[in-house]
Amino acid sequence: GENVEQHPSTLSVQEGDSAVIKCTYSDSASNYFPWYKQELGKGPQLIIDIRSNVGEKKDQRIAVTLNKTAKHFSLHITETQPEDSAVYFCAAKADDKIIFGKGTRLHILP
Amino acid sequence: NAGVTQTPKFRILKIGQSMTLQCTQDMNHNYMYWYRQDPGMGLKLIYYSVGAGITDKGEVPNGYNVSRSTTEDFPLRLELAAPSQTSVYFCASSHMGSWETQYFGPGTRLLVL
Numbered sequence: 001g002e003n004v005e006q007h008p009s010t011l012s013v014q015e016g017d018s019a020v021i022k023c024t025y026s027d028s029a030s031n032y033f034p035w036y037k038q039e040l041g042k043g044p045q046l047i048i049d050i051r052s053n054v055g056e057k058k059d060q061r062i063a064v065t066l067n068k069t070a071k072h073f074s075l076h077i078t079e080t081q082p083e084d085s086a087v088y089f090c091a092a093k094a095d096d097k098i099i100f101g102k103g104t105r106l107h108i109l110p
Numbered sequence: 111n112a113g114v115t116q117t118p119k120f121r122i123l124k125i126g127q128s129m130t131l132q133c134t135q136d137m138n139h140n141y142m143y144w145y146r147q148d149p150g151m152g153l154k155l156i157y158y159s160v161g162a163g164i165t166d167k168g169e170v171p172n173g174y175n176v177s178r179s180t181t182e183d184f185p186l187r188l189e190l191a192a193p194s195q196t197s198v199y200f201c202a203s204s205h206m207g208s209w210e211t212q213y214f215g216p217g218t219r220l221l222v223l
Contacts, residue, residue, distance in 0.1 A: 006152075009150070032209070032210055034210065034211075034212075036214075041216075041217075042216060042217075043114075043200050043202070043214030043215050043216050043217050044153070044200070044212075044214050045214065046211055046212065046213075049210065049211070089152060089153065093209055093210070096209065097155070097168075097209075098155070098209050098212075099169075100152040100153040100154075101152055102150060102151055102152040103150070103152050
């Protein structure tokens with residue numbers, strides 16, 4: 001079955017700098033890769049996603065890149081702001097299942 | 111729209127007790143899911159449903175049961191609570207025919223002592 005590895009588990013960046021979170025997946029049949037943001041005490045919320053027929057997608061300050069050959073995808077957040085502090089989860093969908101990574105806790109330092 | 115709502119927000123159970131975690135969505139989504147979230151372990155799928163009357167097991171179904179009698183409701187039942195079921199439980203829903211863009215509820219924190 002699918003396995004999703006996410007790194008790092010914790011990331012601290014200075015406000016205004018960029019943050020990058022990386023995920024790898026094992027099932028080459030995976031075709032959909034969402035990223036969710038979870039704020040303290042709340043449920044996860046979809047922030048961006050990418051399908052396997054696209055290499056990159058951008059939405060304002062966030063972007064996701066996908067390398068199907070290497071089976072990895074990354075979340076990029078530019079010009080980080082205090083409200084970006086949260087836990088971020090990547091996921092990969094193959095067949096009728098979505099498998100989540102273990103999450104990255106992002107701290108934005110003032 | 112309220113989206114996905116879950117009750118209760120927090121519950122303490124004794125070992126061996128039973129309870130039902132409630133989940134309701136008002137977006138007319140066919141797909142609904144139950145996840146558990148343990149510290150540092152991400153989200154694990156317990157059960158899911160692709161429509162009223164249809165349920166299927168996820169990664170970690172042991173110790174849980176579900177039913178789906180209506181489109182809106184997807185309750186999760188714990189029959190004999192065990193300490194290993196201490197976790198935060200999230201219900202989610204998504205559009206018909208798709209596992210994509212899942213909308214999550216606020217979660218239920220369960221402590222089994």
